[in-house]
Amino acid sequence: MQAHRKYDFRNQSYAGEQGRLIPLLQQAQEQEGYLSREGLLRIQRESGIPLSQIYGVATFYAQFRLKPVGRHLIRVCHGTACHVSGAIEVTQAISKHLQIGNGETTPDRMFTLETVSCLGCCSLAPALMIGTHTYGNLSPSSVVKLVKKYQKGDHP
Amino acid sequence: MTRVLVGLGTCGIAAGAEDTLRAVTAKLGAAADGVELARAGCIGMCYREPLVEIRHDDGTRFLYGPIAADRVERLLDEHIGQGKPVAEWLVWSSRGEGSERTFLDRQQRIVLANCGVIDPEVIDDYLAHDGYKAQAKVLADKDPDGLINLIVESGLRGRGGAGFLTGMKWRFTRLAPGPHKYIICNADEGDPGAFMDRSVLESDPHAVLEGMTIAGYAIGADHGYIYVRAEYPKAIERLNLAIKQAEERGFLGDRLQGSDFSFHVRLKEGAGAFVCGEETALIASIEGKRGMPRVRPPFPATRGLWDCPTSINNVETFANVPWIVRNGAPAFNRLGTKDSKGTKVFAMAGKVKDGGLVEVPMGISIKEIVFDVCGGIKNDRKFKAVQMGGPSGGCIPAELQNTVIDYDSINKTGAIMGSGGLVVMDETTCMVDIARFFLEFTQRESCGKCTFCRVGTKRMLEILTRITEGKGQEGDIDLLADLAQQVRNSSLCGLGQTAPNPVLTTIKYFRSEYEAHITNRKCPAHHCAKLLTFTITDDCNGCTLCLKACPTEAITGSRKVKHVIDQELCIVCGECYNACRFDAIIKD
Numbered sequence: 001m002q003a004h005r006k007y008d009f010r011n012q013s014y015a016g017e018q019g020r021l022i023p024l025l026q027q028a029q030e031q032e033g034y035l036s037r038e039g040l041l042r043i044q045r046e047s048g049i050p051l052s053q054i055y056g057v058a059t060f061y062a063q064f065r066l067k068p069v070g071r072h073l074i075r076v077c078h079g080t081a082c083h084v085s086g087a088i089e090v091t092q093a094i095s096k097h098l099q100i101g102n103g104e105t106t107p108d109r110m111f112t113l114e115t116v117s118c119l120g121c122c123s124l125a126p127a128l129m130i131g132t133h134t135y136g137n138l139s140p141s142s143v144v145k146l147v148k149k150y151q152k153g154d155h156p
Numbered sequence: 157m158t159r160v161l162v163g164l165g166t167c168g169i170a171a172g173a174e175d176t177l178r179a180v181t182a183k184l185g186a187a188a189d190g191v192e193l194a195r196a197g198c199i200g201m202c203y204r205e206p207l208v209e210i211r212h213d214d215g216t217r218f219l220y221g222p223i224a225a226d227r228v229e230r231l232l233d234e235h236i237g238q239g240k241p242v243a244e245w246l247v248w249s250s251r252g253e254g255s256e257r258t259f260l261d262r263q264q265r266i267v268l269a270n271c272g273v274i275d276p277e278v279i280d281d282y283l284a285h286d287g288y289k290a291q292a293k294v295l296a297d298k299d300p301d302g303l304i305n306l307i308v309e310s311g312l313r314g315r316g317g318a319g320f321l322t323g324m325k326w327r328f329t330r331l332a333p334g335p336h337k338y339i340i341c342n343a344d345e346g347d348p349g350a351f352m353d354r355s356v357l358e359s360d361p362h363a364v365l366e367g368m369t370i371a372g373y374a375i376g377a378d379h380g381y382i383y384v385r386a387e388y389p390k391a392i393e394r395l396n397l398a399i400k401q402a403e404e405r406g407f408l409g410d411r412l413q414g415s416d417f418s419f420h421v422r423l424k425e426g427a428g429a430f431v432c433g434e435e436t437a438l439i440a441s442i443e444g445k446r447g448m449p450r451v452r453p454p455f456p457a458t459r460g461l462w463d464c465p466t467s468i469n470n471v472e473t474f475a476n477v478p479w480i481v482r483n484g485a486p487a488f489n490r491l492g493t494k495d496s497k498g499t500k501v502f503a504m505a506g507k508v509k510d511g512g513l514v515e516v517p518m519g520i521s522i523k524e525i526v527f528d529v530c531g532g533i534k535n536d537r538k539f540k541a542v543q544m545g546g547p548s549g550g551c552i553p554a555e556l557q558n559t560v561i562d563y564d565s566i567n568k569t570g571a572i573m574g575s576g577g578l579v580v581m582d583e584t585t586c587m588v589d590i591a592r593f594f595l596e597f598t599q600r601e602s603c604g605k606c607t608f609c610r611v612g613t614k615r616m617l618e619i620l621t622r623i624t625e626g627k628g629q630e631g632d633i634d635l636l637a638d639l640a641q642q643v644r645n646s647s648l649c650g651l652g653q654t655a656p657n658p659v660l661t662t663i664k665y666f667r668s669e670y671e672a673h674i675t676n677r678k679c680p681a682h683h684c685a686k687l688l689t690f691t692i693t694d695d696c697n698g699c700t701l702c703l704k705a706c707p708t709e710a711i712t713g714s715r716k717v718k719h720v721i722d723q724e725l726c727i728v729c730g731e732c733y734n735a736c737r738f739d740a741i742i743k744d
Contacts, residue, residue, distance in 0.1 A: 019424075021444035023425070057445065060429065060448075062428035062429060080543060080546070080590075080594075082348075083348075084507065084579065084581060085507075117346065117348050118346070118348035118349065120166065120351035121351060122349055122506075122577075123504070124167055125505060127170065134170035136167070136171065140734070
């Protein structure tokens with residue numbers, strides 16, 4: 001395991017606190033990008049919570065991933081406002097351009113495509129997030145341009 | 157000192173407000189003294205983002221939008237340099253000018269009063285706008301029962317959707333015995349199409365914190381949790397900052413404002429489960445478990461977080477509380493209708509011209525919100541329906557646009573008030589597809605505990621999907637209605653009980669659309685791809701663009717000769733329709 005991925009649960013604020021499992025999983029995912037088997041085992045060893053319970057929580061919530069993701073996570077909003085403004089077409093355009101489906105990662109591990117329920121910026125519909133950046137008022141053609149920018153490395 | 161404020165909510169940032177801020181910073185660095193730069197939250201005029209406000213010493217305010225970075229130079233030169241407001245970009249001013257003044261002037265702002273006005277990252281700004289005065293009053297009065305009576309008298313009802321009287325909830329929690337009591341702020345705003353809570357948390361986080369401390373004092377709680385969606389990073393960042401600032405100034409933490417009352421607040425990030433908006437599921441999630449609801453009673457007011465009495469209220473509910481304490485119950489009571497008092501914040505989205513956040517008094521009609529406040533329908537298309545209450549709500553058709561906004565009138569239509577998402581639909585929206593869209597959502601988000609919710613929603617989704625694909629069968633509508641009743645009656649929590657609402661309301665008001673899909677195999681809104689046929693008209697000049705776009709080689713023709721679509725080969729993907737630049741392809 002690389003040095004920057006090490007974490008010591010005894011030395012952080014959630015250890016020993018009731019209801020700490022979800023924050024622990026969130027931290028582990030933040031560091032590795034996903035929840036690896038080793039990561040879950042480590043949480044079990046250091047927190048004493050049974051692995052079955054950890055796995056149950058990790059698979060219940062949409063935020064947790066048990067598979068690695070690409071460098072850029074594209075989350076296309078499929079909320080109501082985005083749906084009526086053409087979110088499906090936007091998703092299809094990305095899907096066609098990158099040749100990946102919903103939940104899949106490109107072979108070069110650059111992009112992962114996900115659809116999400118609502119990003120909460122409905123007035124910008126249809127919208128998506130790449131990493132932590134939000135983009136709005138998209139169309140099938142403008143979204144492909146946006147993804148191409150990321151492919152060229154020309155992004156924030 | 158003249159202040160220049162840049163609106164930095166999530167929508168504003170997505171529209172480029174950070175670039176605008178950088179441009180203003182660069183420009184002001186070179187300008188003369190006497191001008192101060194500040195950040196603000198979201199004023200709610202999302203359709204005109206990025207917004208910049210210039211506020212003078214004498215209190216006059218000028219709001220400009222959209223101000224992209226390249227407009228900053230001229231704006232500051234003319235307005236501040238030469239003292240001439242730039243009329244063409246002016247959307248609102250305190251002198252009664254601006255192109256969008258009806259949008260703001262028709263509103264009545266209690267919850268959003270500070271949104272876009274103060275800098276959410278500076279506690280002094282909040283203090284300058286009566287911040288924490290309500291807390292001081294409550295601590296000085298030393299009368300928790302009187303405080304609860306005040307909230308009951310004000311008629312404030314829970315803004316999360318169900319509309320339970322907030323004061324009664326507090327009273328039950330106060331009366332319940334327990335070693336500890338907790339306050340939870342439900343900021344797990346999961347309804348697709350709703351972003352009111354995000355905006356309030358981003359633009360005025362201290363108001364929510366102050367409301368929580370007052371609730372804590374009323375019921376005798378010493379700890380509070382804010383359960384906020386992880387999808388709202390900006391809100392989380394600003395809340396964390398606000399908590400830290402309030403603790404430093406003694407408005408949170410031990411011995412608030414020197415009194416003997418202590419109240420601590422912690423932030424809990426959700427992990428992406430819609431069902432956690434339900435109070436017992438939310439509690440399970442804070443406890444670190446799978447967020448699944450349990451049987452009520454016992455209600456959280458008697459047995460909530462860690463089996464202690466707990467009061468769970470919505471963000472908007474808390475944001476109302478300081479205002480009510482400062483202004484008294486009658487001032488709040490005056491607004492609204494007989495059983496629904498005060499104002500309601502709506503997130504306007506979909507096919508509406510001026511989408512954004514509006515706060516209107518209860519009792520206003522749907523028509524007034526859509527047409528008078530928000531300017532009507534985009535591209536002047538025909539108004540068809542509004543969707544209220546997200547996946548738990550329903551569609552209210554244009555014929556009922558005079559329905560007034562209050563809990564009971566909305567319930568009568570089959571929709572619910574919900575948390576405040578209001579999605580406007582026009583003639584191009586297919587109502588069967590909307591029902592399918594919501595069922596897809598609830599089916600995915602069902603936690604799986606109750607059979608009818610887990611399996612019933614799945615079966616309903618299958619039926620709706622086959623209808624939109626042109627494979628609907630006679631009797632499908634009755635089957636849907638029957639399943640809907642069973643899912644409603646046999647589910648434990650609100651998610652399952654309300655999941656059929658979108659289907660039931662669309663069947664009730666748009667039955668003919670369902671029938672057209674099933675018997676005529678047509679989608680009247682021309683939305684459902686599988687039910688469309690594409691044909692090329694005589695306007696075709698033979699440019700071959702559609703021919704190249706067609707993935708199945710269903711289009712034949714040559715340059716400058718009208719093309720033809722072979723319906724046998726066509727897979728109705730719509731690529732030709734999108735490719736055509738001469739409107740020579742029609743879909744029917």
